[in-house]
Amino acid sequence: MLCWGELASGSGQNPCSPSEEILKGERVQHVCSREGVTVFVLENGKVYTRARGWKRKSKPGNFHHFKEQKIHFADSGSSHILFLSKVGSLYCSQVNSRQLETQAKEFPILKPQLLKGLSDRKIIQVACGNNHSLALTKDSQIFAWGQNTYGQLGVGMDNVSQHSPQSVISLMGMPVAQIAAGGDHSFALSLSGTVFGWGRNNHGQLGLKDTEGRQKPSHVKLLDCKKVVHIACGEEHTAVLTKDGLVFTFGAGSYGQLGHNSTEDETKPHLVGYLFGKKASQIACGSYHTLVFIPSSGKIYSFGCGEKGQLGNRETKDQLVPLPVNIMDMVNKNGNGHTTKSVVRRIFAGGDQSFAACSRAVDLVSSTDQSALNTLRQTTTVGKLLKQELNKITKKAIIQAFSSPQALCGSFLDVRKDGHFKTNGVTSGLDLSAMYLSFLNLPKTLNLQVKNAVQNNLIPSLPQSPTCVETLRVYIIIPELIAVLDKSEDSATLLESLNRSILSLEDSYFKILERWWCTMPYYFFLRLVRMYQKESHRLLQLTMTGASKSNPQLHNSLKILQTLYQVNLSRDSKISVRNCYIPVMKMLKDSLTVLQQLVPYPCIFDLETKLELLNLESIILKKNILQPILRLCVSRMSIFQDGLQELRRIQSAAYYAAVEVRFKGEPCYGPGVSQEFFTLFTQELYNNKRIFKLKKSSELLWFPNREPEIDNAFYLVGILCGLAVSNGFICTFHFPLALYKKLLSVPPTLEDLKELSPTLGTSLQGVLDYEYDDIETILCHDFTVNKKTADGKIIQQELIPDGSKIPVQKHNRKQYVDAVVDYKLNTSVKKQFEAFSRGFRSCYSLPVVDTFLPEELRDVIQGSTRYEWELLEQNARYFEYQNTDRAVRNFWQVFESLPEEKKKRFLAFLSGTERIPAGGIQNYCIKILKSRTDEPDSSYPRAYTCTMSLELPNYSSIEILREKLLHAIEFSEEFNAQPP
Known part of the structure; x- marks a missing residue:
């Protein structure tokens, strides 16, 4: 073990030289140092300590208090030291700081005491700040205690100090890989590289782009997808290491401890560019200096404060950029007289000291192992547990794992190409195939116990607004578990509990879950949809056979099924919508009340059912009005004018009635005559240029961007359209799909504009497809479109404020295309469409029409041309x-x-x-x-x-x-x- 910096040596050695060798022949597991006290933990569980001024001893002495316990890890604060035993017990020693400043006869480190507040838990990691402490349990819970002046405990409580360990509740559910503490700030790192920081932030040491402190864990979003595997904290700065060997630093930079050739602070993570091309495997932070180890060269790089020689550069000045530490290769003779070359195995830093543990064998530590070596025992994943031989211990471990969201969320990670490090609002980072295969190994004898563990322990512990997105993985994992459970009643009750939890999520987290469903592999998404379709069908049958016609479990299941249906519309690999259908009409012919309750879930209706519901709605409306028949009398010579005039004279209540059309001078009437009227009316509308505008390139009608020459024309045509639907008549309006999307509040897209105006749509597609930087000079577009005024003049209409001054460039071309589509199909015809929609909606009091897809509504109104x-x-x-x-x-x-x-x-x-x-x-x-x-x-x-x-x-x-x-x-x- 080599050490340099503020040594407790009285030998007169140059304190700047990194040549002091201590604990020769021992393998050091960990070193911590702060405020003149250094603790060495050996791999065999022994502890050595060295304190400033203690009888002027330069060599570490055996810490005799641990005769029976073997210690795995230690960390120190300003006045306390935490010792973690190899069985997961935590001990605390107080440090008498006064004795450190004098040549005291009594040893300054007091006898360690078992930390009773955590005596019933297995601890696997600890971290100490100046006056606060963190502990990580085997089930991935974080506890904090000590001073809370700056919120460094992460428990809120208005800066009130805590003498006993408190759970950091906001991180419940996150699979934690590491905890770290600086002077007055704290960090937690998830298994998939998500970083959370809290506490003091006066120099930006939390990496949150500001200097405001945080009382609760805050997501360091700038480190997302960086594959962070280790965090090291100094007094007021932070360093992080990625799996790819990159080092980012942020916080106080007054001594150059950030390595950016500057003494400025950094409030957001900044790559240490001077290490470019050098893949780091370890990092360590002293109070105001930083160490980085590069295994390929075997060199340690240091930067920051060098006042005590802690940089190992044989000087006492600061260093603003990373430079190699001047450690000479140590050459020793083995028993046979041969020479062997020692290499650096691990590095440590603390206070104003630096350490390097060396080994005669090539035994390097990778970037992914640094945090693991500080951890007593890694949490066994569910997948590994299910592969082990089943015994009493394994059974208990399996049940405990299924009781813990942290354990479950840390299992089944996608390790292919580091997929789980990409966990975000779009992808879950899970390997679903591995998950499913693991669940197939679940012993059937444990099914009920596992189900109860998930339902009674895991699900109730899930937060409505999880701090870490990785916590949402349980909502992907549990359905896969349900799929392999044998008994339907077990899976049903578990699914009901899961549904309540999903629907209680805050909207932003529910949206993330939707996006995860959207990117889920085809087979797994199909099975998920079928699971909810089957469960909804079962609950619907129970509703019909039970006394109550209201079933909250049914509605919860249907809400999620409807959401999955909507998600499917956005998926690249869509499943058939038939997987959502439930034969409700066969079940509910005599239960109109239940049918009406199902209208908000149109995904369960096939087209035939929707048409039956529409017909049923019309029948109900017609029964409840005084005049059940709406008679229209028109002349064949003036069908269009007479039709509009007839609609003007009737009251809105009559719109619910059955339409009966008669032609003047003709005795016949009935559905056939009425259908002929609608056919002839739409033919005249198509040829009438006074209301709608005919797009010659598509032969479709659209709203003009002006008022029609006929009063209330759009409103009246909307009424006629609604009457046709409610009475089962076909009106060949020649409208594009965009109109039916708008009627159903579905935003139209560029594809809809292509249908209406093929030339313009194709041109806009060309803008989207043009990926070169010279788009501005080639196309010469700005954010305007041509608009024809009432008097025939052409003017420039700005699509956004100051659009005439904003050129279309590579970075904003999609914004431009979206703006044109929105203007053409929405903004420019807003008033006209609203009048049409108001007329159409006046024929309905129930939302049955909203169950249709735009394509279906188009076929209902205009009829289908799919002839078989x-x-x-x-x-x-x-x-x-x-x-x-x-x-x-x-x-x-x-x-x-x-x-x-x-x-x-x-x-x-x-x-x-x-x-x-x-x-x-x-x-x-x-x-x-x-x-x-x-x-x-x-x-x-x-x-x-x-x-x-x-x-x-x-x-x-x-x-x-x-x-x-x-x-x-x-x-x-x-x-x-x-x-x-």
Whole structure:
């Protein structure tokens, strides 16, 4: 063991020389030094101490108080020393500081006492500040006690000192790898490299970009994803080491202890650039100096205060940049007369002293092992426990692990390419495959005990707003455990407890969980969704068989299932939405109350169920109004104007009624006539330039950025659209998907603008795809768009404040594209769309329409164009005909031979519209009736649009059938018209 700096030597040696060798032949486990007291812990558990002024002894003496206990680790404060035994017990010795300043006869380190406040816990790490202490338990809990003047205990309590250990509650659930303490500040490091600091911060030693102290642990976000594996603290500065061998420092820099060639303070972590290219494996901090060990060269670098020679540069001046310590290779002779070269094994620093433990064998310590060597016993992960032979000790350890969120969150880490170090708001850092395989090894005899441990101990301990994001891993792990539990009742009660905990999370943490679900591998996400679908189905059945129709467990399960459904929409590898469906209509036909309660969870409804719910809502509304029929009377010569005028005259309460349209001068009325009205109205709307604007490139209608020439036109068209939906009619409005997204509060995207305006959309896509720095000179865009005023002038419309002064560059091109999309589809038509939406919503009092996806709502309103013609024949029904009759077979043969457009015209002839209802042609049932005419060959097929029935004469040949059918289709413009 080599040491240099403020030595307790009276030999007259140069204190600047690092040549003093002590404890020769002993393997030193750890060294701590502060305020003139140095403690050496050997690997064999013995303790040696050296104190300033104690009988002028220069050599460490045996600390005889530990005759029976073997010590693993020690750390010292200004007036106390903590000793950690190899069995996890913690002892504390007081230091008589007065005796350090005099040639006292009595030894200044008093007899150690067992720390009773932690006597019932296994301690694996300790750390001391000047006047405060930290302890880490085997189950990853941090305890703090001592002075709290600056909040260095991390327990709040308004700077009140604590004489007994207090739990640092805000870090509950975090798998802790290391604790560290400086003068009056503290740190905790998670297994995945997340750093938390608290306490004094007058020089920025917490790395939080300011100098304000913290009474509770605060996340040092600037160190995220840096793969931090060790933290060392000085009096007012901090150094961190990453797995890649990089060193970051921050805090006080007045002596150069940050190594940045400056005496300025740093309030945020700053890379020690002078060590570039040198991969460090160890760091250590004295009060105002720092040591770094580079294993590839075997050199120790030092920087900071050198007043006591602690830098090992044979001088007593400060050093602002890292320079090698002048340690000469020590050459010794072994018993055979051969020479062996000693190498540095470990480095230590404390106060104004520095130490290097050397070894004759090549026994270097890696960057990931430095914290581990200071730890008595690493927490055994669940995965390792489940691989061990099952005995009484292993069983107890397994149950304890499943009772602790810290133990569970520190298990199953993704070590491939250091994946768990990337844990953040997007990825959990877990290896789900390893987790699942480990749970398969869970003995079935322990299922119930494990389930109870998780449900009764682990879940109740989870915080609503965890300080560390790694704590959220339990919400990924527990469902995987549930998947392998045998008994459904065990998994059900556990899942219910888990659901309550998930839904109690603060919104920001719930959002993180959503993002983790979004990046979860396909198979695991699919299993998670199926788990909640199965549980929701089970709870729904229980609700129906029970006396109460209200089931909070059901709603909790459905809330999470609905969230997973929404998450799936954003996933790259989407699962089928069918995995969420529950056959609710088969279960709840007679329970309208429960059905209405399920409306907030549309993920469980397939399209058929949504349509049934929509129809059910319409029936309910129609029953509760005084006038159940809304009659509209229009002229065929002025359908558009008459339709709007009729809507103006009726009161809003009538919008819930059943629509019945009559054409002036015509006796017929019914669903077929009403459908024809909606078809003709939308045709005229498409050709009318006074309301909507026709985009020629897409042949779609959109709102103009001006007021319409017809009063309340958008509001009235919105009403008509709502009436069509509530009455089951099809309106071919030729609107883009963006309109239906907006009706359902789904933000439109660039893809929607591409559909509406292909040229503009493609141009904007080109802006996004252009990744070169010369985009400003090539495109010459700023944050403006052209706008046509009412008088026909073209002006520049700014997309953001001062947009005309902001050029589109590489870094802001996405912001520009998003701004254009927002302006074109939202801002520029805000007033017009709101009027349309208000009219549409006036036809509904229940939110059933919100259960639809935008694509589904579009098909409900505009009808579907996904034709599967073979299903039309399969679903047909016959009256006085058989499907084997010659006339029927001839009809389908002719129909199959028709071109696509003629087939569509046949649908219009039969139903009043070329579109088919949402849900597809499989729900489209036509009826073929036998005509009773005496002269079939001279008759034409006749359509009854009210019932979608075709009256088909029994023609003598297929040729005559073809001729008559085509003629009838051509003359289907007027309802019930007969060809001449």
